[in-house]
Amino acid sequence: MVTLPYFYRDEVEVGAMVSLPEELETREAAARQRVEELQAEAAELAVRLERARGDLSRLEITRETVAEVLAELSAAKTPVERDLPVEPVTGSEEASVPHGVGVMMVPPWREGLAVAVLPDVYRDIVEVVADAAGPLQAKQIVPRIGLPPTTGKIEGTRGKLKRLVERGWLEEDTPGQFTLARRGPGRDGPNSQ
Structure with missing residues (x-):
């Protein structure tokens, strides 16, 4: 025990x-x-x-x-897109702007058309170019709009830049070098339109 x-x-x-x-x-x-x-x-x-x-x-x-499919679709110029009237968007109308197939997402620039009509990524690109001291390349713009500097993102941005040139928002005097169109938006400042 x-x-x-x-x-x-x-x-x-x-x-x-x-x-x-x-x-x-x-x-x-x-x-x-x-x-x-x-x-x-x-x-x-x-x-x-x-x-x-x-x-x-x-x-x-x-x-x-x-996003890639919509970008490709908006790059293709269809007869329907060419005939669409583009009206400036102001304040409360901005939410009702349709985006998608058959609608021109990047309208041609014209006097009085505000940068606000552009889809967000295009607006960001125009603002970055407007704020730059000189011409910019796609690879310089990509990180400034918050994208990773990968080849795919740079090429996608280059396509958007070319579209903005075609529609009169930007100019490409030297291949690969983008500036604001001389008659385009933001000549008085990036957010003046």
């Missing part, structure tokens, strides 16, 4: 006579069960995280693909 030191005797005699090894086994079993529960939760969270990452990736790819 094991003799307990005097300071344990009162607890053992007063208590329900539970042995120390039994109490440790009970606590160990409870801890093991809690670990198994947490591992199951962690596994479930890992599965949910992977699903969410897959959803995010698909949405990012879809958004980029749609």
